Amino acid sequence: MTEQNTPKFDQLLCPLPLPYKDKVVMSHGSGGSMTKALITEIFQQHFSNAILDQENDFAALPLEGKDMRVVVSTDGHIVSPIFFPGGDIGRLAVSGTVNDVAMSGGQVKYLTASFILEEGFSLADLERIAQSMQDAAAEAGVSIVAGDTKVAEKGKADGIFISTSGVGFVDASVQIGGAQAKPGDTVIVSGSMGDHGIAVLAARNQLGFTTTIQSDVAPLNGLIRAALQAAPSIHVLRDPTRGGLATTLNEIALQSQMDIHLEETAIPVKREVRAACEMLGFDPLYVANEGKVIVILPERQAQAALDALHAHPFGKDAVVIGHVETPSGNTPRVSMHTLIGGTRIVDMLSGEMLPRIC
Amino acid sequence: MTEQNTPKFDQLLCPLPLPYKDKVVMSHGSGGSMTKALITEIFQQHFSNAILDQENDFAALPLEGKDMRVVVSTDGHIVSPIFFPGGDIGRLAVSGTVNDVAMSGGQVKYLTASFILEEGFSLADLERIAQSMQDAAAEAGVSIVAGDTKVAEKGKADGIFISTSGVGFVDASVQIGGAQAKPGDTVIVSGSMGDHGIAVLAARNQLGFTTTIQSDVAPLNGLIRAALQAAPSIHVLRDPTRGGLATTLNEIALQSQMDIHLEETAIPVKREVRAACEMLGFDPLYVANEGKVIVILPERQAQAALDALHAHPFGKDAVVIGHVETPSGNTPRVSMHTLIGGTRIVDMLSGEMLPRIC
Incomplete structure (x- = not known):
């Protein structure tokens, strides 16, 4: 990440009440911008080396x-x-x-x-x-x-x-990583968003209603192996855990210095998850997943990857949700063509939405 | 470890009051026999594989x-x-x-x-x-x-x-490990025992007096590299952390199916550490170290190893403390020729001596 894109620790802490400026707060564990600030300003500051700084x-x-x-x-x-x-x-x-x-x-x-x-x-x-x-x-x-x-x-x-x-x-020849997204690449997710976060909330009895939602937590190495065999030119693989799809795509956009454009109607969210999010005021794009993967790859291999994902139980609902573009502005960003026809910026999670989700 | 030498979980839990038979107690983290029982009866039971079961x-x-x-x-x-x-x-x-x-x-x-x-x-x-x-x-x-x-x-x-x-x-040719001690091998420690444990206790103000004892916590890879260059036939390297020298040597005795015989007068313990242990009723052989290593090797390379250890700041007080013998009984054991001329069995730590020492 280049310096101009890194949110400054002090800026991020400023909105907090003064007594918390010098203390760890729950948001530092959110996986969003506060976590990123903590990592950048404390851990990378001291541990910096070529491998760590790749931010995978x-x-x-x-x-x-x-x-x-x-x-x-x-x-x-x-x-x-x-x-x-x-x-x-x-x-x-x-x-x-x-x-x-x-x-x-x-x-x-x-x-x-x-x-x-x-x-x-x-x-x-x-x-x-x-x-x-x-x-x-x-x-x-x-x-x-x-x-x-x-x-x-x-x-x-x-x-x-x-x-x-x-x-x-x-x-040693494999170069998959968050910095490898290229203009024109297709963005795929392997299934529905937000299941894990909502299942954990349900287990805390914080929903106020019963639900059948199950966490998607699963080891994805078999699914990924199948995708790579079908589509060996995959550029980026990442699981949208803490901070959800929105935060993870923002990290990739920053690492690759690329815009990512999403189609809201294409993003799979289960009916029960959407209902729970609406009641709680959550956006499912920020809710954690533990058994889903984002695959970014050249368009020409997208269908082969989808076919391979669909053939695996953990990827049967895989779908194209967007594409990568050369940045239109100075700062790479994630934007979304919305249900109602407009376009909105999809930011990184700021603050804490769901503590201790993983 | 062969089955007959493994303390059974139930046996080890029996002495505890009934309400604690089904719960984690502080002794499970001591590094002694309760920790070993927990590992054997729960983790090894489920995770068992050829590498884990080597118990290094x-x-x-x-x-x-x-x-x-x-x-x-x-x-x-x-x-x-x-x-x-x-x-x-x-x-x-x-x-x-x-x-x-x-x-x-x-x-x-x-x-x-x-x-x-x-x-x-x-x-x-x-x-x-x-x-x-x-x-x-x-x-x-x-x-x-x-x-x-x-x-x-x-x-x-x-x-x-x-x-x-x-x-x-x-x-791949290196075979150093806890199961490699051989009859006649010399047992060396790189310096004084118990400094770390007593320094942490002092920081808790649990000594009732002030002391100048410092923890020995240090990375030992440079020291070990020097010892291996001088004495490439080293059989066992292990750091006597939780449970101290006594517990670590018992683990090695069990893994190698060998007796280990120690000379009490040879074991280096700093005067202040000994004084603190006497006041608190601790045996310094069970107190944790974080910057010391036990080296077990053929007698013919012992002097070369000692010379190399002495040349390094972390090994300047290295000394021979005992030797390895073919087991005299059915169960391998650690024994010690004491200050007053007798011989006593040195058991593994049972129970909890110093919680949260590392």
Whole structure:
């Protein structure tokens, strides 16, 4: 990201009440502009290096004298509640990290898991979560090869937190990443938006009504492998997790220095998810997904990719939602042709919409 | 580990009051026998695979058709307080994971970091910790290449937790690991025992007196590289962290199916650490270290290893503390020739001695 596009930490903190200017707030974990500011102004400031600064959800590490790279990724998981319709923190921890590594276009092979447990946490729940992790790992074809367990006193954690890291391998010739979107590229999503976020909210009984919505949490490496076999020229793969589709596309627009134009009517949102969002005042484009992928690729391979996605259970609702354009202004942006015929700018999430969604 | 040597979960939980039989207790995070039981009975039960079951602090992953392995490790860090004499949670998170990877005998290259922050945590402290992480990473010659940040509500975490994972590379021919101790091998430690644990206790004002003890927290990959150059036949490298020297040697004895015999008078413990332990009723052999390594190797290379360790600032007090023997009984054990002339069994830590020491 070039400097002029980076929101400044101070600017982003200014709207907050003064006592919070020097403290971590929930929005710092939203995955939106506050998270980006925290990363840019603190972590990148200190850790800066060529690999980290690429700002992908994975890091591709060179292997001296070899024709492949080692791909790693890490994610902390603090979802609340830990069990929700369609999944649990264990399936989430495995799927989230498998997916981040898979977004490199490489093969995911191994996971590590660091558990932080709160004193008093149920051993039966821990066992159920371990089983769920192993089920998701087997589904993804990966092994959990190293782990660590720490215990914090009652009231100093919240049941269970799981940080997973993933290891995979990718041919050195593969250049898939957020900075690779090109003018004319087609933008595909693999299915409906917002299922995970709304399912977690439902599990918190925050909807005020019952719903059948299930989280989409799933390891996508098999789906992505199928898409890559059918469409080897894919430029960008990314999963629209925290911050949702809108935030993720804004990140890609900034990394690639490209405009992205969407068709609102094309974006798949389940009826129940749309209804829940309307009642709660949410925009489903900002709600987290944990089993969906954005695929950006040359138009000539779009149909082949769609056919491959449709043939896989996790991609049966895949659809073209937009395309990439040369930037019309100084700042790359995401815009959308709306239902009612106008065009509006789709910004990155600012503030916190749904805390502890992953 | 063979089955007959594995303490059974139920046996280990039996001594606890009934309400805690089905819940996580602080001892599950001690690094001692309760931690081992939790890992064996829950995590290994579900995740079991050839690499995990080797029970090293690192996992060495095969690279198809290559003459090297990728080495990964992961550790969560929840130390309290986050700043202590000689270090902080940032230096600890980098050093702990660098050291776990280095114990494979390979070269550590990359780290990932997953941050779990509590709402209200000081951004100035976060920045200080990030700087400390980068300083330790630079000292170790590694890059932090991927990260993640989550935020939990006030009262649902404790300031900051950091899970780090490390990536390194080792020649496929290197076989260093906890199962490699051989009869006649010499056991070396790189310096004094218990400094880290007592320094953290001092920072909690739990000593009841002031002390000049500093944590030994440091990245040891340079020290280990020097030792390996001087003594390439090293069989075992391991850092005696949670559970201390006694617990770590018991793990090695079990993995190698060997007895280990120690000389109490040879084990270096600083005067202030010994005094603090006596006042608190602790045995310094069970107190955590974060900048020390146990080296087990053939006697013929012991002097070369000692010379190399002595030439490095982190190994200047390295000393031979014992040797490896063919097991005298059915169960491998660690024994010690004591100050007063007798011999006693040195068991694995049971229960919790010092919570949240790392």
